[in-house]
Amino acid sequence: MPKQIHLAAQLPGIHNVTVWSDPRSGSQIAIGSFVHLARTAERGKFDFFFLAEGLRLREHKGRVYELDVAGRPDNLTMLSALAAATTRLGVAATVNATFNEPYEVARRLATLDHLSGGRAGWNVVTSFDAFTGENFRRGGFLAEADRYSRAAEFLATARELWDSWHGADVPADPVSGRFVRPGAGAFTHHGGHFDIAGRFTTPRSPQGHPVVIQAGESDAGRDFAASDAEVVFSKYNRLEEARAFYRDVKGRLARYGRSPDDLRIMPTATVVVADTDAEAAAYADEITRAQVSPQTAIAHLEAVWGRDLSAYDPDGPLPDIDPEPESLVLKGHSVFRTGRAETARRWRALAHERGLSIRELVIEVHGGQTFVGSPHTVADAVDHFVQTDGADGFVFATHLTPGGLDDFVDRVVPLLQEKGVHRPDYTGTTLRDHLGLRRPPDTGRTSRTASAQWEGSAS
Amino acid sequence: MNDSPLHLAVALDGAGWHPAAWRSEGARPGALFTPGYWADLVAEAERGLLDLVTFEDALGPQSAAPHRPDDRTDQVRGSLDAVLLASHLALLTTRIGLVPTVNVTHTEPFHVAVGIATLDHVSEGRAGWRPQIASRAADAAHFGRRTTPQLTDDDLRDPELIAARLRPLFAEAADVVEVARRLWDSWEDDAEIRDTATGRFLDRDKLHHIDFEGAWFSVRGPSITPRPPQGQPVVASLAHASTPYEFAARASDVVFVTPFDRAGATAVLAQVAEAADRVGRDLRDRPLRRFADLVVLLDDEPGAAARRKERLDALAGAEYTSDALVFTGTPGELADLLLDWRTAGLDGFRLRPGALPHDLTAVTRRLVPELRRRGAYRSAYGTGTLRERLGLPTPRNRYAGQG
Numbered sequence: 001m002p003k004q005i006h007l008a009a010q011l012p013g014i015h016n017v018t019v020w021s022d023p024r025s026g027s028q029i030a031i032g033s034f035v036h037l038a039r040t041a042e043r044g045k046f047d048f049f050f051l052a053e054g055l056r057l058r059e060h061k062g063r064v065y066e067l068d069v070a071g072r073p074d075n076l077t078m079l080s081a082l083a084a085a086t087t088r089l090g091v092a093a094t095v096n097a098t099f100n101e102p103y104e105v106a107r108r109l110a111t112l113d114h115l116s117g118g119r120a121g122w123n124v125v126t127s128f129d130a131f132t133g134e135n136f137r138r139g140g141f142l143a144e145a146d147r148y149s150r151a152a153e154f155l156a157t158a159r160e161l162w163d164s165w166h167g168a169d170v171p172a173d174p175v176s177g178r179f180v181r182p183g184a185g186a187f188t189h190h191g192g193h194f195d196i197a198g199r200f201t202t203p204r205s206p207q208g209h210p211v212v213i214q215a216g217e218s219d220a221g222r223d224f225a226a227s228d229a230e231v232v233f234s235k236y237n238r239l240e241e242a243r244a245f246y247r248d249v250k251g252r253l254a255r256y257g258r259s260p261d262d263l264r265i266m267p268t269a270t271v272v273v274a275d276t277d278a279e280a281a282a283y284a285d286e287i288t289r290a291q292v293s294p295q296t297a298i299a300h301l302e303a304v305w306g307r308d309l310s311a312y313d314p315d316g317p318l319p320d321i322d323p324e325p326e327s328l329v330l331k332g333h334s335v336f337r338t339g340r341a342e343t344a345r346r347w348r349a350l351a352h353e354r355g356l357s358i359r360e361l362v363i364e365v366h367g368g369q370t371f372v373g374s375p376h377t378v379a380d381a382v383d384h385f386v387q388t389d390g391a392d393g394f395v396f397a398t399h400l401t402p403g404g405l406d407d408f409v410d411r412v413v414p415l416l417q418e419k420g421v422h423r424p425d426y427t428g429t430t431l432r433d434h435l436g437l438r439r440p441p442d443t444g445r446t447s448r449t450a451s452a453q454w455e456g457s458a459s
Numbered sequence: 460m461n462d463s464p465l466h467l468a469v470a471l472d473g474a475g476w477h478p479a480a481w482r483s484e485g486a487r488p489g490a491l492f493t494p495g496y497w498a499d500l501v502a503e504a505e506r507g508l509l510d511l512v513t514f515e516d517a518l519g520p521q522s523a524a525p526h527r528p529d530d531r532t533d534q535v536r537g538s539l540d541a542v543l544l545a546s547h548l549a550l551l552t553t554r555i556g557l558v559p560t561v562n563v564t565h566t567e568p569f570h571v572a573v574g575i576a577t578l579d580h581v582s583e584g585r586a587g588w589r590p591q592i593a594s595r596a597a598d599a600a601h602f603g604r605r606t607t608p609q610l611t612d613d614d615l616r617d618p619e620l621i622a623a624r625l626r627p628l629f630a631e632a633a634d635v636v637e638v639a640r641r642l643w644d645s646w647e648d649d650a651e652i653r654d655t656a657t658g659r660f661l662d663r664d665k666l667h668h669i670d671f672e673g674a675w676f677s678v679r680g681p682s683i684t685p686r687p688p689q690g691q692p693v694v695a696s697l698a699h700a701s702t703p704y705e706f707a708a709r710a711s712d713v714v715f716v717t718p719f720d721r722a723g724a725t726a727v728l729a730q731v732a733e734a735a736d737r738v739g740r741d742l743r744d745r746p747l748r749r750f751a752d753l754v755v756l757l758d759d760e761p762g763a764a765a766r767r768k769e770r771l772d773a774l775a776g777a778e779y780t781s782d783a784l785v786f787t788g789t790p791g792e793l794a795d796l797l798l799d800w801r802t803a804g805l806d807g808f809r810l811r812p813g814a815l816p817h818d819l820t821a822v823t824r825r826l827v828p829e830l831r832r833r834g835a836y837r838s839a840y841g842t843g844t845l846r847e848r849l850g851l852p853t854p855r856n857r858y859a860g861q862g
Contacts, residue, residue, distance in 0.1 A: 028651075031549075054683035054684075055683070068660060072684065073580060081546045103601040114493065172489045180536040195603045196600060196601055196602065203537045
């Protein structure tokens with residue numbers, strides 16, 4: 001039996017994926033845009049809808065970055081609303097482990113799981129930079145080296161909080177007069193990052209724990225995924241590199257007593273569908289050119305060079321002057337944070353070898369669209385990618401808000417269903433059901449105390 | 460006589476405000492954590508054309524004592540996050556205002572502001588919130604980041620003693636509201652330009668750092684969320700003493716007060732007006748809507764509501780009292796009281812149903828028609844945002860035109 005493909009959709013809130021200059025491009029913030037995209041994903045029997053988080057607007061040369069879409073909602077608040085506009089679709093959000101505390105995050109995620117009837121997912125990420133910290137009480141308090149220990153302890157603490165309520169803790173029996181069982185919600189966690197105790201407010205949610213998602217390509221990130229995550233997002237959407245990542249991460253699971261089936265690997269991807277392969281290819285080029293406007297080409301170049309290059313012609317050659325590796329002109333954009341001297345060397349070599357202008361170069365390194373072609377071509381490519389263990393599925397980011405998923409759902413999804421690799425309808429009600437993930441055991445109140453593991457990890 | 464429209468809000472909390480409400484006939488105690496339970500309640504409130512509903516919340520379980528946790532198992536314990544709950548209900552309603560309670564002592568001001576802005580976008584202009592300080596010291600241990608004052612049994616005898624002890628938390632809460640208001644304004648309404656000629660989605664001259672620096676935290680901004688439809692979602696606060704009156708005068712658009720009779724209402728409103736004077740707020744320029752809170756148990760038959768309360772008191776093992784007047788009577792009697800108190804200058808009332816859904820339905824199906832019969836309540840929702848319904852002016856963006 002072929003592998004079943006897991007599909008997710010996101011509404012990109014920043015970056016140049018979204019072609020806002022297209023006349024069909026709608027609002028980035030209106031509730032109607034989110035409802036349209038979520039309902040389209042549900043019509044296509046997707047596993048879930050995903051929203052990243054925003055903690056600070058990106059800045060370029062000290063001012064707010066103007067060229068990309070911006071302006072997005074608090075994701076858990078938006079997903080709570082969308083849970084009322086859908087009935088089966090999972091709803092997943094990135095929530096930062098640095099600028100939040102476990103009690104509140106665990107509570108909000110448990111609430112989303114209750115409100116959605118068991119459809120919540122949580123992409124655990126960490127930040128450490130002082131730039132983002134300027135919007136928060138503690139500022140940039142976390143050292144980069146402590147990122148994963150904080151994330152791991154944060155997640156473990158959230159799980160302790162979710163487990164502090166047993167499934168049977170709310171008898172709500174008017175005859176006996178017992179609403180709640182004694183001790184429900186009691187917890188104690190003494191660790192290096194968190195030292196907390198008391199009572200958790202929110203009864204055990206339908207999934208027990210929301211589905212835990214993780215994204216991270218580093219060695220530590222892969223280990224965290226293998227030990228703790230149930231879904232992994234990755235940037236590897238080219239088949240060979242994707243297979244290598246897939247093999248590596250799935251291979252790590254056994255070390256943590258887990259089976260390869262306990263983790264779904266889902267790269268982010270884009271898709272362009274047209275009647276014929278040739279039309280789709282032309283349309284994909286058009287999209288990529290729109291994504292890399294002349295101004296965007298210069299801005300990306302400045303991000304790598306670390307200096308003002310506004311005097312350069314985007315249709316001319318790359319600058320002769322060298323990058324300033326210490327200077328950061330684009331803040332809040334993780335892609336351009338490190339390794340910029342090496343990137344500049346690579347870009348120069350490529351431009352020289354191929355005779356590319358600045359904009360052509362940026363288009364080239366941008367990478368274009370992931371799946372391009374007629375509906376049959378795209379369906380075959382998506383299926384092949386999954387069946388040959390490049391992935392378990394994809395998170396699609398669409399270049400048009402909110403209609404960018406329509407073609408895929410109307411024209412490609414039926415083909416995947418015909419192939420028997422995508423569900424004709426939902427067979428379960430929870431996100432765990434869709435992803436084929438086990439429910440965590442309802443072990444009752446097992447608050448750990450004085451966990452040496454956490455104390456050690458943060459020293 | 461007050462000829463401005465009368466405003467009515469309902470405060471939703473668990474199975475109702477009486478601690479034994481969950482054991483009443485018609486209660487759905489097993490459904491308190493399901494979305495359908497709340498959807499039904501809010502639909503009923505909207506059917507009654509109420510201005511808004513509020514949702515209680517706290518970062519710790521409910522307790523019979525306001526200042527410390529308890530181990531009781533015979534009362535409702537457990538809750539959902541109120542902002543997310545309100546947002547979930549936004550797409551299931553079309554007119555009613557949604558006002559969740561939000562703790563501002565243990566949360567991040569930036570997250571709070573963005574959450575309420577999102578609620579306003581989702582509900583297309585029906586969002587409010589009630590910033591609430593942490594009055595229970597035990598809740599601080601849930602976060603492990605700070606300590607907050609422990610109230611004593613003696614403090615509880617007098618709201619002024621409570622307020623005095625919690626005064627620093629109120630000052631910090633005022634900073635949180637200030638940050639939220641600045642963040643909501645940090646995007647001008649026309650910041651999104653989509654100018655293909657220059658390749659710009661945004662005009663950065665219309666986005667503003669807020670550069671708030673206070674005694675407890677600083678926030679740089681701008682918000683990640685465009686300016687909400689109301690510009691400034693409605694800020695509401697509950698107040699029983701001079702410090703919270705001053706907080707309301709500084710920070711709020713709506714204040715919930717708790718007089719026990721008409722003379723008390725007159726006195727409280729005078730204190731609120733004095734507080735506004737002290738903080739230099741011109742109420743003609745920036746109106747403050749004053750609602751009186753009442754717990755209500757309503758039955759058509761005279762005496763039935765009082766008997767029902769006695770039964771609930773017996774189940775609870777103690778007579779139920781509250782920070783607000785506990786009214787038992789007929790919908791007609793309540794209408795008499797509301798219209799009488801209103802002459803003190805109140806703009807409206809926030810009714811706390813003793814038991815759900817019974818006392819909510821009594822408000823929407825008996826009280827509201829009775830008020831309407833007396834020409835004192837609307838017969839249809841108008842169009843417009845929650846601010847507009849409350850007669851609050853459309854706020855000018857503080858950063859507009861600054862470049």
